[in-house]
Amino acid sequence: MTEKFSRHDLIPGWNQALIQKATVIVAGVGALGNEVCRILATSGVGQLIVCDPDVVELSNLSRCTLFQQADIGVGKTDTIKKALASLAPHTSVDSRVGKFTQTIGLGTIRQAALVISCVDSNSARIQLAGRCNLVRTPYIDGGTNPWGGEVRPFIQHTHACYACANLDKADDDLPASCSPRQPLSPMGASLAITAIIGAWMSTFALRHIQQLEIPDIILRIDGASGVCTPVAQRRNPVCPLHEAIDQEILRVPLTHNTTITELMSYLPDGAIPLLWEPVPVNTDHIFGTNGTGETGSPYSHDMLYNHHHKVLVHEMTLFPPGTRLSQMGIPPGEVIPCRINDQYHYIEIL
Numbered sequence: 502m503t504e505k506f507s508r509h510d511l512i513p514g515w516n517q518a519l520i521q522k523a524t525v526i527v528a529g530v531g532a533l534g535n536e537v538c539r540i541l542a543t544s545g546v547g548q549l550i551v552c553d554p555d556v557v558e559l560s561n562l563s564r565c566t567l568f569q570q571a572d573i574g575v576g577k578t579d580t581i582k583k584a585l586a587s588l589a590p591h592t593s594v595d596s597r598v599g600k601f602t603q604t605i606g607l608g609t610i611r612q613a614a615l616v617i618s619c620v621d622s623n624s625a626r627i628q629l630a631g632r633c634n635l636v637r638t639p640y641i642d643g644g645t646n647p648w649g650g651e652v653r654p655f656i657q658h659t660h661a662c663y664a665c666a667n668l669d670k671a672d673d674d675l676p677a678s679c680s681p682r683q684p685l686s687p688m689g690a691s692l693a694i695t696a697i698i699g700a701w702m703s704t705f706a707l708r709h710i711q712q713l714e715i716p717d718i719i720l721r722i723d724g725a726s727g728v729c730t731p732v733a734q735r736r737n738p739v740c741p742l743h744e745a746i747d748q749e750i751l752r753v754p755l756t757h758n759t760t761i762t763e764l765m766s767y768l769p770d771g772a773i774p775l776l777w778e779p780v781p782v783n784t785d786h787i788f789g790t791n792g793t794g795e796t797g798s799p800y801s802h803d804m805l806y807n808h809h810h811k812v813l814v815h816e817m818t819l820f821p822p823g824t825r826l827s828q829m830g831i832p833p834g835e836v837i838p839c840r841i842n843d844q845y846h847y848i849e850i851l
């Protein structure tokens with residue numbers, strides 16, 4: 502191990518032990534996610550938690566260096582885990598199949614060193630920004646366009662966040678990049694540009710993990726002109742995503758498969774557990790008409806960032822008491838807000 506990383510030790514400021522101890526969450530393992538996972542794991546990051554709802558498709562193979570022909574039809578996160586097992590066996594990979602909000606709880610996010618945002622829509626980016634800010638976990642977002650892209654580190658939750666400049670795009674669920682115009686069809690993309698943007702994201706990530714400074718700017722990279730421009734970012738005073746949980750979080754030995762009744766038994770009388778994202782209280786929608794609970798996502802597209810969590814969240818007590826937390830879209834390791842006499846308390850599940 503020491504010999505494997507011996508060239509790292511010659512880099513000024515490098516601290517391999519900090520990299521080894523770090524847990525990094527990678528949200529989305531398409532093209533950019535592949536590059537970031539490959540670089541971070543090869544660099545010795547101790548644990549990666551990767552999430553993505555999709556399976557590998559043939560069109561991914563021109564840009565995703567961890568995917569192979571035989572992986573077509575297999576889940577992207579499981580494929581990443583398998584590929585890294587041989588490429589970087591010292592890195593533990595936790596594969597979560599699904600979207601960021603539905604697979605990785607706030608408790609998991611707050612314990613991570615960093616979140617890397619490789620998601621493909623503005624709404625997903627803004628959701629990610631909101632959840633990271635709630636627990637003060639830094640995140641680095643990236644996006645590509647046909648001949649360039651942007652790298653956007655967001656380290657301080659009180660500074661500008663991704664949503665500050667993109668609130669008007671909150672409902673835009675089209676695949677998005679930093680290109681000013683949103684295309685109606687997939688945008689051209691190549692591994693060369695993906696690798697450039699992914700390498701910049703990874704450079705910032707590795708520096709942050711090692712407690713080295715990274716610039717508080719957006720980096721705009723133009724592969725056609727060869728110009729790399731730092732762009733100042735400003736916090737938007739009306740951006741609602743900068744409030745963090747400022748209280749102690751009580752950890753309880755319950756999982757996301759717990760029922761509301763079991764959860765309530767851990768809460769004081771009068772406490773009302775709440776959902777971060779509003780879910781329509783429609784039992785057909787949540788449980789399906791066959792009662793199996795196997796129907797589609799209970800999430801609406803009314804998202805956290807549109808609704809201040811102290812005003813518009815829905816009360817879990819409106820659901821049948823036997824409802825499992827997972828059926829309401831709550832991921833493992835989630836921090837659940839509870840209202841008690843207009844005061845808010847927070848509990849974290851396993």
Ligand SMILES: [Zn+2]
Nearest residue numbers: 662664665740
């Ligand atoms: Zn903001």
